[in-house]
Amino acid sequence: MRPTPFTDSVSTLPEQLRKHIDESNVFATVATIGTDGQPHLTVVWLVRDGDDLLYSTTVSRRQYRNLIRDPRATVMIVPPESPYVYAEIRGTVTVEPDPDRALPDQVSLKFTGKNYRDFNPSGADDPADRVIVRITPAKVHSRI
Amino acid sequence: MRPTPFTDSVSTLPEQLRKHIDESNVFATVATIGTDGQPHLTVVWLVRDGDDLLYSTTVSRRQYRNLIRDPRATVMIVPPESPYVYAEIRGTVTVEPDPDRALPDQVSLKFTGKNYRDFNPSGADDPADRVIVRITPAKVHSRI
Numbered sequence: 001m002r003p004t005p006f007t008d009s010v011s012t013l014p015e016q017l018r019k020h021i022d023e024s025n026v027f028a029t030v031a032t033i034g035t036d037g038q039p040h041l042t043v044v045w046l047v048r049d050g051d052d053l054l055y056s057t058t059v060s061r062r063q064y065r066n067l068i069r070d071p072r073a074t075v076m077i078v079p080p081e082s083p084y085v086y087a088e089i090r091g092t093v094t095v096e097p098d099p100d101r102a103l104p105d106q107v108s109l110k111f112t113g114k115n116y117r118d119f120n121p122s123g124a125d126d127p128a129d130r131v132i133v134r135i136t137p138a139k140v141h142s143r144i
Numbered sequence: 145m146r147p148t149p150f151t152d153s154v155s156t157l158p159e160q161l162r163k164h165i166d167e168s169n170v171f172a173t174v175a176t177i178g179t180d181g182q183p184h185l186t187v188v189w190l191v192r193d194g195d196d197l198l199y200s201t202t203v204s205r206r207q208y209r210n211l212i213r214d215p216r217a218t219v220m221i222v223p224p225e226s227p228y229v230y231a232e233i234r235g236t237v238t239v240e241p242d243p244d245r246a247l248p249d250q251v252s253l254k255f256t257g258k259n260y261r262d263f264n265p266s267g268a269d270d271p272a273d274r275v276i277v278r279i280t281p282a283k284v285h286s287r288i
Contacts, residue, residue: 027227029173029220031183039175039183041220041232076173076185080224083171088185 009141012051017087017144020079021048025111030055030135031074032066039074040066045107046077053089053135056103060128067093073135079144087142091135098130153285156195161231161288164223165192169255174199174279175218176210183218184210189251190221197233197279200247204272211237217279223288231286235279242274 013021020026028046031039042063044055053075057064067073075089098104104116104124117124157165164170172190175183186207188199197219201208211217219233242248248260248268261268 027222029185029222031175031185031218033181033183037177037181037214038216038234039177039218041173041175041218043220043222043227043230070181072182074175074183074185076187078171078173078187080227083187083224086187090182 009139011137011139013048013089013137013140014087014142014144017077017140017142018048020144021046021053021077024079026077027080028053028055029076029078030063031076032063033070033072034062034066035069045111046075047107047110049134051137053091053137054103055133056098056107056130057133058126058128058130060126064095064131064133067095067133073133075135077144085144087140087144089135089137089141090139091137094134094136096132096134098132101130103132104130153283155281155283157192157233157281157284158231158286158288161221161284161286162192164288165190165197165221168223170221171224172197172199173220173222174207175220176207177214177216178206178210179213189255190219191251191254193278195281197235197281198247199277200242200251200274201277202270202272202274204270208239208275208277211239211277217277219279221288229288231284231288233279233281233285234283235281238278238280240276240278242276245274247276248274 026046034040071093078086108116112119170190215237222230252260256263
């Protein structure tokens, strides 16, 4: 692979990457650190708040328990239509409560045009508390 | 997300996942473990040999140095046309020499229809030794 060179590593999101996150439906792969040190990977719907990346999860998920134990996360964003163009973002996570379950609806409306409950009833019925995972970039390595 | 349930965790590749890997161009995200424990993510062209996943890299890459230090890797496969369907594969890596640089050509022909040199001249000119990374699954968690 590697048909294009990397940009230098920075701690903010390059303009092209911001544009991609804002204008596309970004299914990002998020790596957290398991109890045994092995990376745990999940796919999430991702949105942006300034330079931070946000996604929704629940307190019952393994990735949440991993982040509470070790708040470091690494994110890979690959535009499906341009798989040679991608960004690896290493960051530190803070977790915020989402008592009104607002983020799942916000993101579901962007990604599917439906409220979260209409898109995924069983997900919406999960009684576990919803939280917002906020990833603040420390290093961004991209060829976007 | 989560519109479909997970299959149980297994240590072999489900038939549907094999079929997807064989018949599609799989750009997989591979997580290795950095010196500080934080996951390092890259995107690779992936092919299959039985239950093992194979990709090519060089001995100058960080992911290679990570794997020599700690041979655990986690792979995420997401079909771009079906992003709600995915597989997380945790495995252990063995590294094999590739003195004839055969794997880059094999995979490039599958993915691009061109020899690796024709697709990516600067990559082919990289003098660093090529190796085959072979990931043997220990746990496969999928909804494919």
